[in-house]
Structures are given as structure tokens and as C-alpha cells.
Amino acid sequence: MESQPLDSESGVDESLVALLLELGIPEAAARQALALTGGHSAEAAAQLYFGSGLDSQEEDDAQGSCYFKMVFVVNMELSMGAGKMAAQVGHAAIGLFQLLQEKSTHRDMINQWDEHGAKKVVLQGSNTDQLLELHALALSLELPTYLVQDAGRTQVPAGSHTVLALMGEEEMVNQLSSTPDIGF
Incomplete structure (x- = not known):
């Protein structure tokens, strides 16, 4: 070959x-x-x-009419309680938002996202490997991402990947989240 x-x-x-x-x-x-x-x-x-x-x-x-979407993928293999999941999604949201604000190139994205309703979606990820695969794919597409690693003080071991946050144009993010290899 x-x-x-x-x-x-x-x-x-x-x-x-x-x-x-x-x-x-x-x-x-x-x-x-x-x-x-x-x-x-x-x-x-x-x-x-x-x-x-x-x-x-x-x-x-x-024509300048992009719609953006923020997506949070929760690692379901960790069996986190509802409160723990909510806290981890909160960490992901804050981390991603801070990352977006640090780069001037992302300010327009934040503004357009906010102007069009600040769409946010939470999805279930099967396991750590799936989060890492999605993270790598999002990075290859140059999408802003934030991967939360837990401190290990409560329900999950230290260093566990709990939530992946990513943001991008809605059509691209929709394609990414429906990729057969990812399997949402």
C-alpha cells in the first residue's frame, strides 16, 4: 500500500x-x-x-451572520452526583469564558454568542477516552476548549477529566457532536 x-x-x-x-x-x-x-x-x-x-x-x-454555541460534555463513567456534575459544568463554563476573554480574537465570538441568546448545551460523554478524543478533534479544528480536571476532594479521584467545554460556530459544533466516532 x-x-x-x-x-x-x-x-x-x-x-x-x-x-x-x-x-x-x-x-x-x-x-x-x-x-x-x-x-x-x-x-x-x-x-x-x-x-x-x-x-x-x-x-x-x-455575510457576518454566525451563530455560536457553547457545549459541555460530562464524563458519565465517573458516576458524579447531580450537584457535583453541576459544579463541574460551572467550572468548565468559567474556565472557557476566561480563556475566550484572554484572546482578543475571541471577543467577537463572545459578543455574537451573547447577542444571539448565549446558547449552551450539556451532553453526556461515555468515558474519559471519549472526552479526550473530542478534545483533540476540537483542537484540530482550532475551537476554543477547556478540559476540567478534578482536584479529588470529593467524589472522584484527583486528576479525573470531568467535563469538556468547547465553543464554536453552531454548525461546526453540531457536526462535531454528531461525529460517529464520538457517539453522543
Whole structure:
């Protein structure tokens, strides 16, 4: 089997990116679609791009009408009580919001998110591996993230990954949270 040329920084198969560019898909969108589909098929990435609204999302972006969403993924394997979960989601929200405020590039995102209702969603994650996989995927898409590690003073061991918070354009976050490998 012939090896494919990979971009050393992103791990993306550049021959697949080139195929998507030939279809008229912008480079950033091609890389996003490849990341969301596992990076193994130009066909799957093209189907996602044209079939999911990512192409119309770019038109909306060009017109300045982006909607943002904050998502919290709770690690359900830890069997936290309701109060503990609520506290951990609170930690995630504060951590992510502080991270967003530190970077001037994210201020517009915060403002637009707030102007359009400050949408927040809490989802169940199966286990630590799932949170870490989602965290890595979100980072590869350059989405702001905050991963909470517990201090271990109450219900869970110190260092446990309890909640992942992430934020991005609603369409991208929806695609990320419905990725088959993630399985929400």
C-alpha cells in the first residue's frame, strides 16, 4: 500500500485536501470536513461539505451572520452526583469564558454568542477516552476548549477529566457532536 503525504503539523493527507480543492471547496472547509469525517476519504468529506450545510455556512460567514454555541460534555463513567456534575459544568463554563476573554480574537465570538441568546448545551460523554478524543478533534479544528480536571476532594479521584467545554460556530459544533466516532 502506498503511503500518503501528510502535513506534519496537522496530520492531514494533503492529497485528499487537493482533491477537495479541485471540487471547489475552500481549503479551510476542506480541512474541516476531513477532520470531521476521520480524514480517510475525500468522498466522505465532500458529502459532508455539500450535504450538511457547511457550504452555506461559509456564505453566512462571509455575510457576518454566525451563530455560536457553547457545549459541555460530562464524563458519565465517573458516576458524579447531580450537584457535583453541576459544579463541574460551572467550572468548565468559567474556565472557557476566561480563556475566550484572554484572546482578543475571541471577543467577537463572545459578543455574537451573547447577542444571539448565549446558547449552551450539556451532553453526556461515555468515558474519559471519549472526552479526550473530542478534545483533540476540537483542537484540530482550532475551537476554543477547556478540559476540567478534578482536584479529588470529593467524589472522584484527583486528576479525573470531568467535563469538556468547547465553543464554536453552531454548525461546526453540531457536526462535531454528531461525529460517529464520538457517539453522543
